[in-house]
Amino acid sequence: MAQVGLKDLHVAILVEDTKDALEYELPEKMIGGINATINPTVNTQELYADDQLWESVSALGKIDVEIETAELALSTRAKIGGHTIEDGVLIEKATDIAPHLALGFKSIKSNGKYRYVWLLKGVAEPMAEDYATKSDSIEHKTPKLKFTFMPRAKDSQWKQTADEDGDGFSGEETWFEHVPGDTTIEDTGV
Numbered sequence: 001m002a003q004v005g006l007k008d009l010h011v012a013i014l015v016e017d018t019k020d021a022l023e024y025e026l027p028e029k030m031i032g033g034i035n036a037t038i039n040p041t042v043n044t045q046e047l048y049a050d051d052q053l054w055e056s057v058s059a060l061g062k063i064d065v066e067i068e069t070a071e072l073a074l075s076t077r078a079k080i081g082g083h084t085i086e087d088g089v090l091i092e093k094a095t096d097i098a099p100h101l102a103l104g105f106k107s108i109k110s111n112g113k114y115r116y117v118w119l120l121k122g123v124a125e126p127m128a129e130d131y132a133t134k135s136d137s138i139e140h141k142t143p144k145l146k147f148t149f150m151p152r153a154k155d156s157q158w159k160q161t162a163d164e165d166g167d168g169f170s171g172e173e174t175w176f177e178h179v180p181g182d183t184t185i186e187d188t189g190v
Helices: 072-082
Strands: 007-017 020-026 033-049 052-069 085-086 088-092 102-108 114-124 143-151 161-164
Touching: 007 072, 007 143, 033 102, 033 114, 072 085, 072 088
Parallel strands: none
Antiparallel strands: 007 020, 007 102, 033 052, 052 143, 085 088, 102 114, 114 143, 114 161
């Protein structure tokens, strides 16, 4: 099925990720999701012997993710970038450290059912901004956020995906209540 939509974009700060514990803050909704692009890097090493391909081994590298939104509240921007807000002013410093986080969303498929996605551990890059003067034709300038995602230390997972019409999936009502795998949350089988 083809994907024809994007909505309910959520972000949750990753508090702890060790072999023994995994903790996230509660997910918060981001408004106005326009698109999400997920681009895993795969590193492949090939071995040739006897004049032919003998072995091919692939390993997952970084996962580049770009999210475009209709708007991005300064409070959300501060949260994902590790910035501060003082007296309503977003302050970005060269010394700011962006926290690890998770991104979740759902996308309607061409059959009218939703695909649910959580990207589990990533970090935001400083945000590029684009401004232009208004002219005879209006051109929207929308925030684009770039992230680098990676596997979690706890379980090596980097993404979880479920289809509303998939066999055995019944977690659509609770998908955005917490990030999957959080060890501080009682497992509900999602």
